Amino acid sequence: MSEPVEPAKRYLIRTFGCQMNEHDSERIAGLFEADGMVAATDVEDADVVVLNTCCIRENADNKLYGTLGHLKSVKDRRPGMELVVSGCLAQKDQDGIRERAPYVDLVFGTHNVHQATELLHRSRTEGPLTSILTETVAADHELFPSAMPAHREHGHTAWVTIQIGCDNSCAFCIVPAVRGAEISRPFDRLVHEVAELAGAGVTEVTLLGQNVNSYGRDLTLAARQAGDDVRVRPLFADLLREVGAVDGIRRVRYTSPHPKDLRPETIAAMAETPAVCEHLHLPVQSGSDRVLAAMHRGYTAERYLEKLAAARAEIADLAVTTDIIVGFPGETDDDFERTLELAAAAEYDSAYTFIYSPRTGTEAAEMVDQFVPADVIAERFERLKVVLERSALAKHRGRIGRVEEVVVEGLSRKDQALTTGRTRQNKLVHFASADPLRVGTFAEVEVTDAAPHFLRGRLVEVTAAPRHRTRIPVAAG
Ligand code: 5AD
Ligand code: SF4
Numbered sequence: 001m002s003e004p005v006e007p008a009k010r011y012l013i014r015t016f017g018c019q020m021n022e023h024d025s026e027r028i029a030g031l032f033e034a035d036g037m038v039a040a041t042d043v044e045d046a047d048v049v050v051l052n053t054c055c056i057r058e059n060a061d062n063k064l065y066g067t068l069g070h071l072k073s074v075k076d077r078r079p080g081m082e083l084v085v086s087g088c089l090a091q092k093d094q095d096g097i098r099e100r101a102p103y104v105d106l107v108f109g110t111h112n113v114h115q116a117t118e119l120l121h122r123s124r125t126e127g128p129l130t131s132i133l134t135e136t137v138a139a140d141h142e143l144f145p146s147a148m149p150a151h152r153e154h155g156h157t158a159w160v161t162i163q164i165g166c167d168n169s170c171a172f173c174i175v176p177a178v179r180g181a182e183i184s185r186p187f188d189r190l191v192h193e194v195a196e197l198a199g200a201g202v203t204e205v206t207l208l209g210q211n212v213n214s215y216g217r218d219l220t221l222a223a224r225q226a227g228d229d230v231r232v233r234p235l236f237a238d239l240l241r242e243v244g245a246v247d248g249i250r251r252v253r254y255t256s257p258h259p260k261d262l263r264p265e266t267i268a269a270m271a272e273t274p275a276v277c278e279h280l281h282l283p284v285q286s287g288s289d290r291v292l293a294a295m296h297r298g299y300t301a302e303r304y305l306e307k308l309a310a311a312r313a314e315i316a317d318l319a320v321t322t323d324i325i326v327g328f329p330g331e332t333d334d335d336f337e338r339t340l341e342l343a344a345a346a347e348y349d350s351a352y353t354f355i356y357s358p359r360t361g362t363e364a365a366e367m368v369d370q371f372v373p374a375d376v377i378a379e380r381f382e383r384l385k386v387v388l389e390r391s392a393l394a395k396h397r398g399r400i401g402r403v404e405e406v407v408v409e410g411l412s413r414k415d416q417a418l419t420t421g422r423t424r425q426n427k428l429v430h431f432a433s434a435d436p437l438r439v440g441t442f443a444e445v446e447v448t449d450a451a452p453h454f455l456r457g458r459l460v461e462v463t464a465a466p467r468h469r470t471r472i473p474v475a476a477g
Helices: 019-034 060-077 088-093 095-100 113-126 175-179 187-199 217-225 235-244 264-272 289-295 301-314 333-346 374-397
Strands: 010-015 048-053 082-087 106-108 129-131 157-161 204-208 251-255 279-281 319-326 350-355 403-411 419-423 428-432 442-450 455-464
Touching: 010 019, 019 048, 019 082, 019 113, 019 157, 019 204, 048 060, 048 088, 060 082, 060 088, 082 088, 082 113, 088 095, 088 175, 095 106, 095 129, 106 113, 113 129, 157 187, 187 204, 187 235, 204 235, 217 235, 235 251, 235 264, 264 301, 289 301, 289 333, 301 319, 301 333, 319 333, 319 374, 333 374, 350 374, 374 442, 403 428, 403 455, 428 442
Parallel strands: 010 048, 048 082, 082 106, 106 129, 157 204, 204 251, 279 319, 319 350, 428 455
Antiparallel strands: 403 419, 403 442, 419 428, 442 455
């Protein structure tokens, strides 16, 4: 007779924040599954709940402690449930998390993702645990999220971390403090990983890094220091070309480039590599030279617009998106007018707008006497939204009548009678389909209508079936 088998533990991961975090969540899920766990669909049936936190903006703390408060009541009912907090906020607050929420079983930081299962096992035998590695060990490439075994099935898209950390020092940004200095993953490994993903049926990859245009700078410098006669050249452009040439990869995206480091070589690689999508996310943050200087961004509004014009001149039908912060300390009405002007001049397809949020440990958080009052920020925020939506709508209306390639993402969230696809320019298109289309299907859709945040269309034809197997969901926060 066989031994009774203990049922597999069920995990649920809630992700707060950026793509880097979502990617870390996928990797944690991969490690858990390699350890025999299975995905839960809900907190109520989860044995292990991971909150993968972000601390880039606003009330991440409130969000975390609010969610933890709710989970405490679940844990009171089911004391066996294990609670894990990971990510940026864990990296930043460290012991503070278990001081405020002593019922949390495990806290680990952004540099410990690769140890997720090991730490979970330790917390089971040793009791509640906080483990925060302070930095990534450059020589140990196994520490990179992407380099870890992910015994999971892939969807039609995958994120590939090409670089972690950031060597810049934008005055508002906590990332360099929580993610550390820039470290690039070796070129060949990345290309190999993308080839493996393509082999598993992935057709679209997004290359991730805080400042992708400086990808490889550390690698070339290290090679030079070791005495190699290497030419210092922009490796990112080469990477785009090589990844774009991988058999089976039909779409390559990347995020984010820093405007100061956006090189003509990158633009040329985008223009000349058919798989690289016609979409550039170029975070501007502000349109005022004074504010940009105070932020230490390293470019002026004029220089930014020049780079944008150069990119548009080279890459046909390029969609451009951005990030803008409203209410950076010391931002005057005049500074804000410059941001409105830049937003109008840049003719963005869409933009993420953020209200400035002081992050302890950053330079701008010290500029307390220059903080902009909340009501002033709120008003500016609304005015900016009007300008951005106007240009988004104009861009989208310009697409009416075109037939575009879309990749199916699933049923429309708002209207389950419609299917949603994503165009190469990263726009969502909702359209009707008589037959259900599997996620990852390629189709041609004629754009029939436009709104600021999406398009509507008519299915012309299905052009390719997906090649991947079913994806295991990771709940988003
Ligand atoms: N306050 C508001 N927005 C911020 N961002 C980063 N840090 C802050 C902050 N402290 C925004 C920037 C960045 C995006 C990822 O988040 O616009 O590009
Ligand atoms: Fe933060 Fe600036 Fe680095 Fe982006 S480039 S991660 S905004 S410090």
